[in-house]
Every structure is written in structure tokens, then in C-alpha cells.
Amino acid sequence: MAARSCRFLYSSSSSPIATTSPLLSPTPSAATRRKLLLSSTCGTIASAAAASAMEGQGAPAAPGGKGSAIVVVDSHLHVWASPQQAAERYPYFPGQEPPIRGDVDLLLQCMDEAGVDGALIVQPINHMFDHSLVTSVLKKYPSKFIGCCLANPADDGSGIKQLEHLIVQEKYRAVRFNPNLWPSGQKMTNEVGRSLFAKAGELGAPVGIMVMKGISTYIQEIEELCTDYPKTTVIFDHMAFCKPPMNIEEEKAFTSFLELSRFPQIYVKYSALFRISREAYPYEDTSQLLSRVISSYGANRIMWGSDFPFVVPECGYKGAKEAISHVAGKIPVSSSDLEWILGKTVTQLFQGAWVSA
Template sequence: MNNLSKQPSMSRRRYLQTAAVAVAGASISLAKQPQEPGYIDAHVHVWTPDTTTYPLGKDYDKSAMKPASFTPSELFAECRPEGVDRIVLIQMSFYQFDNQYMLDSIAQYPDTFRGVAIVDHRKPGVGLTMRNLQDQGVTGFRLYANAESANAWLDSPEMATMWKSAADTGQAICLLSNPDALPAIEKLCRRFPKTNVVVDHFSRIGGSGTIQQADLDNLCKLEKFPQTYVKTSAFYAFGKKQAPYLDLGPMVKRLRDTFGAQRLMWASDCPYQVQNEHSYAASISLIRDKLDFLTAEDKEWMLRKTAQSVYWI
């Protein structure tokens, strides 16, 4: 029996009046909200100029905060006009292991944000720490990877605990890696095949201005690990470093052809993407509007569904 059959009877006139009001209300509501869920920005940093409530780490001072402020409200002014309504927050380095500002931002906007935290894997109980943070909206953990650090992780029992814990919880290991770390990352993915791994910012390939094919080949070798994903992001920092960033199209196509769009996700890397001549609109437009080889389904995955599947767990 449906709900309507349980309602008391009403006159036809009353029914039509009620229906008209409902339709009008629905029209107003739909005018305020998109017909489909908005896009997801899979990589944004936020911070506050209030360093009393949220102190910086011991290795940082306010000179590191450029711009001086990038709060959620400042972020929304950039992303919402472009149809982005969910965001993955990445813990900012100058807070080091103190994730509180990010956690408070998630608590304030729980339907909007998920978080990627930074934890000290050398401390006892890191697995429990990861589980506790999951209850606060943290669905990933950031690691900084160059060749030296990534190779050291291969023999680190503490790092093994972290990767295994992430596999158990479904949280992701998110790697800000240099291209020289990719061979070691491949070994880690082989050792921990059940762990979701996200490689940030093309593994920084093209940061020198030139996309080295050997580096791209190494990144594409990660395709054989189904739990590994790549962010096509931070366009301001790679290749010619100029909008509309079309020179990055061949690298995006190679990754789409190799991984499939289901394992790629777009991200802006705000606030850095909105400095100087760069803009938020130019970043999302590359994937949404500029690359003819991307199908509508590709864009749906890269702009929404991949990030949702990894971070909204």
C-alpha cells in the first residue's frame, strides 16, 4: 500500500489546489539547486589567519601562508559558481600533524567535505588513530614520496601497519610523489594490493615544463593495480603552466586510455590554482569543456564519480 492510499480523502478542488502549491514549491526548489549532484573537487587546501586558535607547526611561520587566508567561505566563492558542491580537503603542510582546522571545517560542513589527514606513522597506535579519524570524515592520508622515502617505506613495519590499516578501513593512501618515486610506489602497490592508492597531481610529471615519457610510462605501470587512482590536477603547475592548459591534453588522454576514466579524478589544488593569472574556471574547464576525446561518461567519472567512490565511503 502506498502512502497516498493512507491519506484521508479530500475534494477534487482541494486536491488540485494542494498539487498546484506543491508544483510551485518544487519549481522554486529546483531553481535553487542543480538537477543532478554537483561536481567534486578532489584536492583543496584550506587555512585560517587565526594562528592563535590553530597554531602552525614548529617548522613554519606566517610567511608560509600564501595567500594569508583561504577559508571554506573563500573556497566556496571560487568553486560554487562552477557547479562544484563537494570537496576533498587535504591537510595543509604548515599545520603538520595537527589536523584540527581541517576537522573543524568538515564538522561545520559535513555534507560538503571529506578529509585527507597527515598522521605520524612512526607513533604507536597509528591504525587506531586512522580509524578514529574516519569517524570525523577523514577518508585518506597524505604521504610525501620521493625515491628515498618511498624506498625506505618498503622495509618499514610502521608504514606497513598504515597501509594495511587503510586496506581494512577503506581509507586511501594519497601520495604527493615525485616521478622518481614511481618504481618504489609500484612495489608498494604490489605488496598492498587491497589498499586504495591515489597519486596526486600526475605524480608531478611535467613540473619542469617538459613531460618526460619515461616518467609517464612509470605512472602508467600502476594501471595493473585496480585499487590505484590518479588525480589529473594542479594544471597551473605543469607543462606550459598557462591556461587553457591544452598542452596537458596528451598526458590526460594517455592516462584515460590506460587507467580508464573510472580511475581518474579532477582536482583544482586551490588556493594555488586561483593565484596570479590562473583561475578556478580555467581548471575545471579543461576537463569539462576543452578535451574533445573525453566522452560524457568520462567527464562524469573524472568530475564526480571517481572521487565519490574513493572518498565518500
Template sequence: MLNRRRVLAASLAAPLAHLSPSLAAQAAPLLIDSHVHVWKRDPAFPFAQGRKPPEFDASAEMLLDLMQANGVARTVIVQVIHYRWDNSYLADVLKRYPGQFHGIARVNPEDPAAPDHLSRLTLEQGFRGVRLSPSDQADGDWIRGPLMAPLWRRCAELKVPMTVLASGARMADLVPLIEKNPDLTVVIDHMADVPPDQPQLLEPLLALARFPRVYVKISHVPRLSKQAYPYADAFDQVKRVYDRFGAKRLMWGTDWPISLSELPYDKMVAVYRDHLGFLPAAERQYILSQTVQDIWPFGL
């Protein structure tokens, strides 16, 4: 039986292919990818002890080539777990390609010095936010612990977003932190990775819509879907999130190169570029670029 992830072929062809290059350029939307990772096997930037990254590189240069080939103007890069709390490679990327990327750092959430590390990363190295990833298990209970209040408060003071990768089961744990920092922008990754066939698990995420500074990435559509392309069940979930949050608080993202297990970069871009037709054009543009720029301004 064919793997549903591979049932793509001609059905994923770009809808602008029949246009002349000039008309296609006029019709193409501005695209800003809100979520990618980069890494490179380089002795100057060693991976964290005990980590086993993939055998291939996913360098900034490779990403730039893909962006140029697919009409993606800018990208937000999230520090990959392969380096854990050492953000040196991403800091180097930001320095070498100013204005092309924004970077989201990682800090150890169980380190009392984490707020000061975040200040250094922000003020000295140009990072524009931090990502936390509490698991559903007991080892993720630090999200409820005493070290969170100072870290979230420092984020608010620095005026950089707090990005959270967590399941729907952890969304309620964020509420006290959001309530104490009402001016802090909070971004929830990947629709909290809720499977579309368990719609009740989405409710804790939807409940966060009452906080006006909470935003959601509608990434992971192919990964979450239980169906073949064009992933109708996952887009039904996108519609639920849109109905509660509105387009101005949603953004797409490829999650390259993690997403290569699902689709190549060009096809992942096409999933979002070509399948938000249930929204008016202006609202699609918020999801494709404007929301990202509201949070991480690129000046485009």
C-alpha cells in the same frame, strides 16, 4: 613578454554563457573537486612551528562561496602542510559542515604510532583517508622503511584510501605496499607531477595501472604544462594516463588555493570542465564527479 599563465582573457569564457539559465543548468555537469586545501589564521588552530604559510587565509567559508559560484557540489579537502600533523582545523571544518566535504588527514610517517593516530582520526573525527608525501631525496626514503607496512595495513583495515603525493621516481617504491594490500584504494596525486616534456618519467606511474585499486588525479594541468592555455601538452599527458587507467580511475582537482599562482578558482574549474572533449560525455562525467564518489561517497 607576457606570462603564459596570464594569457587567458576571453578565451577562458564558459561555453554555456550564451544559454538561458535554465538550459545552462540542464547542461552543466555535476562537479566534485577531488583536491583542495584550507587554512585560517586563528589562534585556536596554530600553524606548525617553523612553517611559513601565505599571508592570506583560505578558509572553508571562502571555499564554499567559490564552490557555490562555480557549480561545484562537493569537495575533498586534503590536510595542508602548514599544520603538519595537527589536523584540528580540518577536523573542525568537517564537524561544522557535515556532508559538504570529505577530509584527508596527514600523520607523521616516521612515527610508530601513526596507524593508531589514523584510527583515531578516522573513527572519532570522520576523516576518510591519509596522505603521504615522500620526497625524491634521502629524507623521503621512509617510504621504503619498516613503518610503512603497518600504516598501509591499517588503512586497508579501516577501508579508507591511501593518497600519495610523490614524483614518478617514487612510484616503484609503492609497488610492494600495493601488492601486500590488494584491496586498498590508492590515489596518486597530480599525475605524479611528471613534466609533459619528459614523457619517459610517466612510465612508472602508468605501470601502476595493472593494480585495479590505483586511481590518479589529473590535477596540476596548468602547472605541469610548458605551453600557454589551453595547455595542450599537459592534456596530451592526460590522454596517456586515460589510455592506461580509463576514465573510471581518473578525477580532476583544482588544488585551490595553491593553484592561485596559476589561475583563479573559476578558471581552474573551467580548464577541466571545458577541455575533456576528447572523451565521450559519460566518461567525462566519471572524471568530473563519479570517480570521486566511488572513492569518497557523497550520496549525490
């Protein structure tokens, strides 16, 4: 019954605007989508994928869940309004209507099924700078979720006051930098960007950076910001979008990402494996990425994230969690390091969160 309840549905808007927008992460391949959309539940998807990919391979059991001493926390996911909520109170940003379900009821069902104790909710582009929907979720489930707001880099500097309000008054714990939202031709190191970055450090809020165009595009900006503002913590979303290198340029980019570990304030999300893998579930090729990132950053600076709800039509939410233990078993990763990745890193970074987990 749990798998049946964890269902993904298309909204009344049939146009996949949100997933094709350059502000969002890329959609899965056409072949992958056709195959996965045949399944109707995240539990069904996860079970089918896991059965075919892990059969006979002796994948280690996934930690966490009821009765487990290990706290499992999802460091990267999104929630947005249902179509009814959007019509009544929490409208979508024009042109960013989501094509799949991403409401908190679905999320809670998936987390319960997978044995995930808590999560960091990242403000979705679907509501842009209107944080009212996410704020309502944080207030309703204060021991389950903390929030990462979205930085507004508008030229007039209004985003700086909004950032302070969201962190001080609404109790958000982190802020996301999306370079695609900066005014055309401007960088994250412009006056507003530097002010936002400095303010985040002043308020103790880590800055999550989504380098969708690749780490090489933003390496100089990130080095400059980390050098000038060493008190501001940085978290790279989705392993800085580095895939297993296949040529000299990709290896160079990944190496530059690893070298950023010299900044002690930088953390890494081993998240959205379907975005960084070149293979089907359970994304075994990411083991080489994970091994090298652990060697450079240490497991205590790495955290798992699902990228719900985008992960649901890929491998299912439960499948996303189970893939971590499977990939870790290929390296192998010690049980201690796996504990850091699955929850200890993020809970230590955000002290006082998930106190009831």
C-alpha cells in the same frame, strides 16, 4: 558580485615560507606570479585567462552548477586557518605560515561561483599533524566535505594510532603519504610506512601519494606496497607530477606511471593543472597526458582536483574547473568520461559522501 567575493589575500606574514618549503609544491614562475598578482579576485583571473585562451575555439560548456544533473566534486584542495583563527585557536606549524588566504569562507565562495558541489579536503602542511582546523570544517559542513588526513611516519609508530583515531573517530575518509616527511634516508616501505599503508587498507581509507620528486624516485616503493597490500587503494596526486614528456627520460617515467594501471587499486587525480602543464592557462598541453591516462586507467579511475587555494593566483578557482572541459574538448573526451572525471569517480570511490550534493 560573486567574483568580487572570491578574493585571495596575503596574510600578515609577508614571507612566502610555505610555498618555498621543500615539503610543499613549487610556486609559479616569477613572471606568472607578477602577472597574476595584478588581479585581485579569482573570478577576475579566470575570466581574463579564459577570454584570451578560449576565444573563438568553441570550448565546450563546463558541466555542473545550479540546475545541472551532473555532480561536480573537487578531489583535491586544502583549507587552513585565517590569521585570526591561527592566533586564537588553530596555530600554524612553525615555519609554515601560509602567504595567501586559504580559509573555508573563501573556498565556499569560490565553489559556489564555479558550480562545484563538494570536495575532498587534504590536510595542509601548514598545520602539519594538527588536524583540528580541518576537523572543525568537516563537522560544520558534513554534506559538503570529506577529509584526507596526513600520515605521520614518526619512528615511534605514534602515527598509526593517530591514523586510526582520525579515520574511526573523526571520520576522515583518506590519508596522504608525503615521502618528504619520512625520516631522512628512509622509505615509505619501512616498517612504519608498511604499517600505515596496511592500516589504511584495513580501515577502507585510500592512500593519496604526493610524489613531488617524480614517479621514478618512488616507483619501486609503490610497486612493493601495492603488491603486498592489494586491498589498499592508492590515489596519485596531480598526475604523479608528470608533465608532457620532452625527452627520453621523461617519456620513460610517464610510461612507468601508465604501467602502474595494472594495479586495479590505483586511481589518478587529474589535478593542479598549473603544476603539470608547460603552458599558460588553459593548459592545453595536458590533453596528451589526459588522453594516455584515460587509455591506460579508464576515466572511471580519474578524478579532477583544483589544488585550492594555490590555484587561485594561477587561473582562479572557476578557471580551474572550466579548463577541464576545454582540455577534454581537444582530445576529445566523451561526455560520459567527462562526467566520471568531474565527479562520478570520486563519489563512487567514497560511497555515501556528498549525499546532499
